[in-house]
Amino acid sequence: MGVEFNDREIERMLKDVEKKVSKPVDVPTTGSEAAAVRKIKDELKRRGVTPNDAEIKKMVRDNRKGK
Numbered sequence: 001m002g003v004e005f006n007d008r009e010i011e012r013m014l015k016d017v018e019k020k021v022s023k024p025v026d027v028p029t030t031g032s033e034a035a036a037v038r039k040i041k042d043e044l045k046r047r048g049v050t051p052n053d054a055e056i057k058k059m060v061r062d063n064r065k066g067k
Contacts, residue, residue: 020047027063036060 025043028036037056044051 020049023047025059027060029064033057033060033064 025040028039037053037060040056040059041051041053044056
């Protein structure tokens with residue numbers, strides 16, 4: 001028994017993922033780091049993306065440092 005791939009469905013799924021992650025994320029530059037992380041996590045969850053806490057913290061820190 002082999003695995004069959006539906007090319008149309010794979011293409012649809014890729015477009016859906018691209019749509020969810022292609023929009024820029026607004027990184028708050030004021031307030032606490034914890035509040036900024038929560039805001040970004042909430043935004044990504046609304047888009048249907050499972051956020052990675054460590055990457056979000058890094059994003060906030062880098063943005064606030066001007067990187």
